Amino acid sequence: MHMSLDDFMALTPKEFNSAYDNWFQMQESTFKSSWEQARYICFIIAKTVDIKKKINRPEDILKLSWDHPELKNKGLTKEEKEERFRMLVEKWK
Numbered sequence: 001m002h003m004s005l006d007d008f009m010a011l012t013p014k015e016f017n018s019a020y021d022n023w024f025q026m027q028e029s030t031f032k033s034s035w036e037q038a039r040y041i042c043f044i045i046a047k048t049v050d051i052k053k054k055i056n057r058p059e060d061i062l063k064l065s066w067d068h069p070e071l072k073n074k075g076l077t078k079e080e081k082e083e084r085f086r087m088l089v090e091k092w093k
Helices: 005-010 013-048 078-092
Strands: none
Touching: 005 078, 013 078
């Protein structure tokens, strides 16, 4: 998260959760963007040789987990996040 030990130790659990959630969303966005770019490149290449016209969308080439939001994992509960925070504090003591 690019945070010094002093900054980390000064955070409350709520502040840490907020910082972690924002950092994780940024990481996830970068990850998804890379996969979307790769899928689109594959789509363009495959579309040039698609004689039978079966490839109409990038999703026809590769289905990604976020294409189906109903299957998305709910993530950590508040208690699990607090436990992880406590573990990190103990690790850095």
